Structures are given as C-alpha cells and as structure tokens.
Amino acid sequence: MNAMRRFQHYACFDWSGQAVARPRGLALATIAAEADARPVLLRPQGGWSRGAALDWLLAHADAGTDMLIGMDLSPTFPFVDAGGYFPGWDESPPDARSLWALVDQLCDGDDHLAAGGFVTHEQARRYFRHGKGDTGDRFGTAGTGRLRAVEHHQRSTRQANSASCFNLVGAAQVGKSSLTGMRVLHRLAGRIPVWPFDPLPERGPVIVEIYTSIAARAAGRGLSRSKVRDADGLHQALAQLGAAPPAPLIAHDDHSTDALMTAAWLRHAARDESLWRSFWHPPALDDAIRITEGWTFGVK
Incomplete structure (x- = not known):
C-alpha cells in the first residue's frame, strides 16, 4: 500500500439522515490539488438527494477520478467492546x-x-x-x-x-x-474502496470517514466555534488551510461551510508528509478494528 499517495482532487460530503427527498443538511464541496485552486460548492437545482449523491459517487467510480472523498458519518456501529454490533441478536453481522x-x-x-x-x-x-x-x-x-x-x-x-x-x-x-x-456504501457494491475496510489503491477514488469538527479545529476554530455561518469566518478558516475563498455563496449555512472547509483540510493535510502518514497509519488501528469498526480519517 502506498501510504503517501496524494490525490488530484479532494471532496467532502456533509451528510444527513433526514427522511426527506432532499435533506437540508446534505452538502458537497470539492477542491483540486493545485495550490491556486479554489474550493467549489456543488449544489444541484433543488439541492442534493442521497440518490443523487450515490449517482455522483458511481460516476466518479466509472471515470476512475483520482479523488479522496470524505463522508461525515459513521460507517459502522461499535463492535469490539461487546464482540458484536448487536449482542444477543442472532442476525448481528460479523463485519x-x-x-x-x-x-x-x-x-x-x-x-x-x-x-x-x-x-x-x-x-x-x-x-x-x-x-x-x-x-x-x-x-x-x-x-x-x-x-x-x-x-x-x-x-x-x-x-x-x-x-x-x-x-x-x-x-x-x-x-x-x-x-x-x-445504505449508500452498500449500494456502491465495492466500486469505490472505503478505507480502512479496503486497502488503499494506487489510483482512482477512495472514500474515508471524516468529522468536520476536526477540520474546523485545524482551521483555527475551537470546538465551541466549529460552525461557520458568515463569509468572513469562512474565508479566514480557508486561509488557515491554504485555500482561497470559493465563489460567492447564496447563504453561509454550516453544512455548506463544513463541506468547503473539510475538502480544503484534506488537501492541506496531504501537503504535510508526517501528518499525512499518521492519518493513514494511526497506531491504535488494529486488524480487528479495521474489519469491523473502521476509523475516522485524521484521528491520530
């Protein structure tokens, strides 16, 4: 595995479990690897649906886009603490x-x-x-x-x-x-590797679990100030991560700003060799955790 692999593009989905067609909390931003690239908020007419997000992921799987995609969600439940996701239920899955x-x-x-x-x-x-x-x-x-x-x-x-x-x-x-x-990860059917459940491939897209609050802290925002809801706050956070401001936003809702900051944070981290290596090789991640629970990218 090439643990020091960089990518040509970085992306972040701020995710939502709202049971509606187009959740307000679902946002996507991308940024290219070039130093002068601006983060881009991608917003289809009417907003994102989870089905459209799945289609977007599958399109990049088909294209083989060299992109690291962060998704702000937990891909599993706890397992190692009790020897299973749902102890006492005979349908509890093994991985x-x-x-x-x-x-x-x-x-x-x-x-x-x-x-x-x-x-x-x-x-x-x-x-x-x-x-x-x-x-x-x-x-x-x-x-x-x-x-x-x-x-x-x-x-x-x-x-x-x-x-x-x-x-x-x-x-x-x-x-x-x-x-x-x-549900989305299942429907990808392995078309995009999901780290750390899958090995890091030499090329193409890869999905990782991220927490947008970790990116906000790296951008100089404390835990109590992790949400950004104005242009000045967003531009200052992006500058801390070495990124230029995006195109003007219609509104600075914290889902859009979370996605923009976290995409920029992924690119920013990739420029620091020791930091990047620690993200791919956290010492506490063992094989049992890797198979059943996974790991949050950026947690050392």
Whole structure:
C-alpha cells in the first residue's frame, strides 16, 4: 500500500439522515490539488438527494477520478467492546460490509434511502435510544451509549467529542445519518474502496470517514466555534488551510461551510508528509478494528 499517495482532487460530503427527498443538511464541496485552486460548492437545482449523491459517487467510480472523498458519518456501529454490533441478536453481522447489507435490507421500504425501517425493526430498535422515556432494553447502561474504539480514542485524546450512533435523540445524534450512509456504501457494491475496510489503491477514488469538527479545529476554530455561518469566518478558516475563498455563496449555512472547509483540510493535510502518514497509519488501528469498526480519517 502506498501510504503517501496524494490525490488530484479532494471532496467532502456533509451528510444527513433526514427522511426527506432532499435533506437540508446534505452538502458537497470539492477542491483540486493545485495550490491556486479554489474550493467549489456543488449544489444541484433543488439541492442534493442521497440518490443523487450515490449517482455522483458511481460516476466518479466509472471515470476512475483520482479523488479522496470524505463522508461525515459513521460507517459502522461499535463492535469490539461487546464482540458484536448487536449482542444477543442472532442476525448481528460479523463485519462492516455485512452490516451495510443488513441495514439496506431492513430499510428496503424506506423512500429516499432513509433508515426508518432499521430503527423501528422489532429487534434492531432495542439497541437505540429513541426519545425521552423510550430507550431500548439493549442500549446499554452508559449514558452516552456505546462507542467505537476510534470514538473512545477521540474523546480520551480530545481530538473530537463524538456521540454514540445508538443515540437518536438531540441535536448531536448521528445514528440516522450513519444508517443512511451505510445504505449508500452498500449500494456502491465495492466500486469505490472505503478505507480502512479496503486497502488503499494506487489510483482512482477512495472514500474515508471524516468529522468536520476536526477540520474546523485545524482551521483555527475551537470546538465551541466549529460552525461557520458568515463569509468572513469562512474565508479566514480557508486561509488557515491554504485555500482561497470559493465563489460567492447564496447563504453561509454550516453544512455548506463544513463541506468547503473539510475538502480544503484534506488537501492541506496531504501537503504535510508526517501528518499525512499518521492519518493513514494511526497506531491504535488494529486488524480487528479495521474489519469491523473502521476509523475516522485524521484521528491520530
């Protein structure tokens, strides 16, 4: 594996689990590797759907575009802490790709690649916190819910303050966005490698899991200021990452600015050899985690 591989293009999807045709929180930005390239916010008429996002990914798979694509979602649930994603359920999958297949199967009746079918399934729903007074009997005893190994590591090293994918309550919940992302990953059918579940190829597109808050911190924004909602804040953050301002935006919603900053951050990181190497080879990532849980790109 060429761990020091650079790419000709970098991209970021800010993802959403909203069960509508065109989620407001779904945004995509790209930036070319050239030093003078500006980040570009890609927005189809009416906004992105998850189906359109899947089509965009498949088109770049067909074209063999040399692009690193960050997706702001968790590609799996915790596994290593309990020896399974759903301990006590005989359909609990053994690895990430089997999990993606199960999620897509149970959500087959959901329009817009949504995930209601999974979180309402008679067995699967037992592992989630659904709302006040509605917590599944297998959610676990910890108030935060179960975490993946990388999420424990993020918290202990203060690189991020990640939430459990089993929590479906509150503004910080990420369960539904992650489930909808798993449906998309399954439907890619291996056409684009997903690191670290797949080896890093010598050419073509690659998908990695990212947290936009990590990019925001690298751009000089603290955890309490990670969201950018104005032009000056966006331009300052991009300048910190060595990127010029994008074309004027209609509105500076934090989904668009997150995508722009994170695409620029991926390119910025690729220019630092020691940083880039540490992103591809985090010491805490072992084979068991690699197969079942994956890792957040940029967490060292």
